[in-house]
Amino acid sequence: MSDTINIAEPVLEVKDLGVRYETSQGMVHAVSGVTFDVGKNEVFGIAGESGCGKSTLIRALLRLLPDNADSTADRMRYLGMDLFAMSDADFREKILWQEISLVPQSAMNSLNPVYRVGDQVIEAIRAHRSISKVEAAERVAELFDVVGLQSDLMQSFPHEFSGGMRQRAMIAMSLALDPGLIVMDEPTTGLDVLVQERILRRIREIRAEISSSIILITHDIAVIAELSDRIAIMYGGQFMEQASAIELFDNPSHPYTLGLKNAFPSIQNLGNELISIPGSPPTISGPISCCPFEPRCPFHIEQCAISLPQPLDCGNGHEVRCFRGDEAEQLRPLAADKNTWRSLN
Amino acid sequence: MSVSAMSRWLHSARLGVGEHYRIIQANTLSRIGFRVIVVFLLVSLFAPWIAPHEPWEMLYDSEGKLASLRPPSLEFPLGTTHLGYDLFSQLVLAARTTLVIGAVSGTISIVIGANIGLIAGYYGGKVDEILMRLTDILYGMPFLPFIIVLIALFGRKIEFVILAIVLIIWRTSARVIRAQTISIKQRQFIVAARARGASDLRIIYRHILPNVLPLLLLYAAFNIAWSIITEASASFLGFGDGETISWGGMLYELWLSGKTRVAWWWFAAPSVCIVLLVTSLVFVSRAYEEVANPRLRKR
Numbered sequence: 001m002s003d004t005i006n007i008a009e010p011v012l013e014v015k016d017l018g019v020r021y022e023t024s025q026g027m028v029h030a031v032s033g034v035t036f037d038v039g040k041n042e043v044f045g046i047a048g049e050s051g052c053g054k055s056t057l058i059r060a061l062l063r064l065l066p067d068n069a070d071s072t073a074d075r076m077r078y079l080g081m082d083l084f085a086m087s088d089a090d091f092r093e094k095i096l097w098q099e100i101s102l103v104p105q106s107a108m109n110s111l112n113p114v115y116r117v118g119d120q121v122i123e124a125i126r127a128h129r130s131i132s133k134v135e136a137a138e139r140v141a142e143l144f145d146v147v148g149l150q151s152d153l154m155q156s157f158p159h160e161f162s163g164g165m166r167q168r169a170m171i172a173m174s175l176a177l178d179p180g181l182i183v184m185d186e187p188t189t190g191l192d193v194l195v196q197e198r199i200l201r202r203i204r205e206i207r208a209e210i211s212s213s214i215i216l217i218t219h220d221i222a223v224i225a226e227l228s229d230r231i232a233i234m235y236g237g238q239f240m241e242q243a244s245a246i247e248l249f250d251n252p253s254h255p256y257t258l259g260l261k262n263a264f265p266s267i268q269n270l271g272n273e274l275i276s277i278p279g280s281p282p283t284i285s286g287p288i289s290c291c292p293f294e295p296r297c298p299f300h301i302e303q304c305a306i307s308l309p310q311p312l313d314c315g316n317g318h319e320v321r322c323f324r325g326d327e328a329e330q331l332r333p334l335a336a337d338k339n340t341w342r343s344l345n
Numbered sequence: 346m347s348v349s350a351m352s353r354w355l356h357s358a359r360l361g362v363g364e365h366y367r368i369i370q371a372n373t374l375s376r377i378g379f380r381v382i383v384v385f386l387l388v389s390l391f392a393p394w395i396a397p398h399e400p401w402e403m404l405y406d407s408e409g410k411l412a413s414l415r416p417p418s419l420e421f422p423l424g425t426t427h428l429g430y431d432l433f434s435q436l437v438l439a440a441r442t443t444l445v446i447g448a449v450s451g452t453i454s455i456v457i458g459a460n461i462g463l464i465a466g467y468y469g470g471k472v473d474e475i476l477m478r479l480t481d482i483l484y485g486m487p488f489l490p491f492i493i494v495l496i497a498l499f500g501r502k503i504e505f506v507i508l509a510i511v512l513i514i515w516r517t518s519a520r521v522i523r524a525q526t527i528s529i530k531q532r533q534f535i536v537a538a539r540a541r542g543a544s545d546l547r548i549i550y551r552h553i554l555p556n557v558l559p560l561l562l563l564y565a566a567f568n569i570a571w572s573i574i575t576e577a578s579a580s581f582l583g584f585g586d587g588e589t590i591s592w593g594g595m596l597y598e599l600w601l602s603g604k605t606r607v608a609w610w611w612f613a614a615p616s617v618c619i620v621l622l623v624t625s626l627v628f629v630s631r632a633y634e635e636v637a638n639p640r641l642r643k644r
Contacts, residue, residue, distance in 0.1 A: 127541070
């Protein structure tokens with residue numbers, strides 16, 4: 001992150017985070033060179049297609065990586081505390097859920113089927129705080145109210161809940177200990193549009209009530225546009241572009257972002273044909289030597305295949321990892337033309 | 346089978362006595378099996394009051410002759426042995442031994458098997474490797490030589506019979522629970538629990554264990570049934586506790602007496618009891634198997 005972004009109190013600082021998986025096919029770089037800060041009360045959105053490394057990124061953050069993964073970072077701090085220096089036990093007791101909580105991917109299946117929903121939240125609270133069952137139950141009722149669930153639903157089992165209710169229960173659970181940072185991994189995936197809308201509205205309302213920062217991870221640009229203050233676009237394990245939400249949608253500069261924008265329907269231009277990006281996302285194995293988007297990029301130049309571009313600062317906290325990041329003005333009209341993308345095939 | 350139906354059955358196994366009763370009552374065979382087990386339990390509980398004679402008491406008939414090898418009659422409901430012992434009294438008193446051995450070794454073996462399975466399955470890697478190779482070694486252990494050595498070393502005592510049975514029997518439950526644990530630990534709610542800062546032990550015993558419970562109960566019933574059969578075999582071969590009478594021991598005495606071809610009643614009573622009790626346990630375990638594996642349920 002360049003110094004031009006003025007975040008007074010970063011809750012989370014991550015610098016040059018990399019995660020490698022050791023597989024039978026060799027090293028896979030799931031995440032590399034990821035740098036970002038999350039400010040207080042900020043919603044930081046990370047968007048990218050499946051397999052781009054979003055989930056690995058948050059797993060690294062929460063130390064939920066599998067054994068064959070190895071993460072490195074120049075810096076990873078939560079409120080100034082060095083997360084990398086912390087022992088596993090300390091991290092589990094002091095950081096996990098108390099400070100950084102997670103609304104997991106497919107939150108629908110994240111409740112243990114054999115316990116009542118309320119009991120699960122109570123148990124989780126009491127695992128971290130020494131309070132009585134009754135006090136914990138009161139807290140859960142409060143939380144259920146915040147996410148719009150009736151408190152008598154605490155007595156239900158997860159299978160008696162609809163998908164949206166389970167999702168809300170998971171959000172309630174993530175709020176339980178007033179964490180400083182909530183990571184929401186695909187909070188609306190798998191829900192129908194109406195329930196999605198309801199959940200998003202709820203998240204927005206909760207945001208107004210609590211002081212937690214949120215990292216929102218999704219492949220759905222619409223969700224991210226609606227909720228985020230700042231957005232990072234991820235591809236091939238790297239942040240391709242990072243800017244405030246408004247800036248990103250007004251002045252997208254990375255060819256990948258331009259392609260993504262083409263691929264999403266817009267209310268203003270109904271009837272326009274959607275343009276998809278040809279090709280499929282890469283698996284980054286072996287050393288990283290070029291821009292991961294190069295093979296699919298209609299604007300690639302010789303340099304793209306030889307070396308990895310470094311983040312280019314476009315001012316206003318807008319960063320683009322592209323050799324042609326400064327030519328965005330010229331590329332934008334070209335990118336809107338579907339023939340540009342077709343010529344690749 | 347939908348996930349919600351599965352979870353409904355899963356949590357029902359964790360509920361109170363009433364739920365267990367409901368599971369057993371849901372199926373005719375398990376209902377019958379359950380009643381048979383209850384009868385055996387009552388008999389073994391009140392054995393000293395039910396049995397008309399001491400197990401090794403020589404009985405004489407009204408004419409003062411030794412009641413040797415009498416077939417079932419009103420006086421001796423199940424007949425007598427060649428030494429004039431009352432088989433009915435022996436059978437009733439032996440029920441207690443058999444049930445105690447079955448319950449104790451069944452319970453201990455399921456506790457060992459469940460823990461080894463949970464730990465091996467949850468931690469994986471080296472821990473799994475070591476525990477599962479240990480299980481494999483036990484799979485290679487023939488039961489009879491094993492119990493012979495154990496009895497030779499420590500004497501014919503009920504504790505060592507139980508020990509031998511437990512050491513042999515936990516292996517299957519360990520493997521099955523391990524497999525189930527591996528499947529459950531990859532479920533989303535386990536990841537979610539870990540993200541909430543749950544420790545390994547909490548995840549194993551609070552989150553995984555209740556989910557393997559139906560399977561655990563099924564194998565508990567199996568283990569008890571197998572313990573009873575194993576004890577009977579061991580006793581029949583003369584490796585039982587000489588001081589206590591058991592069904593297998595009764596068959597052993599029949600074998601020793603050399604009257605196998607003559608005294609059908611001597612052979613019938615303990616055999617029928619063994620078969621009846623083990624079958625009942627299997628029937629009840631079937632009811633739990635339907636909980637653990639709903640595909641077996643009638644639609």
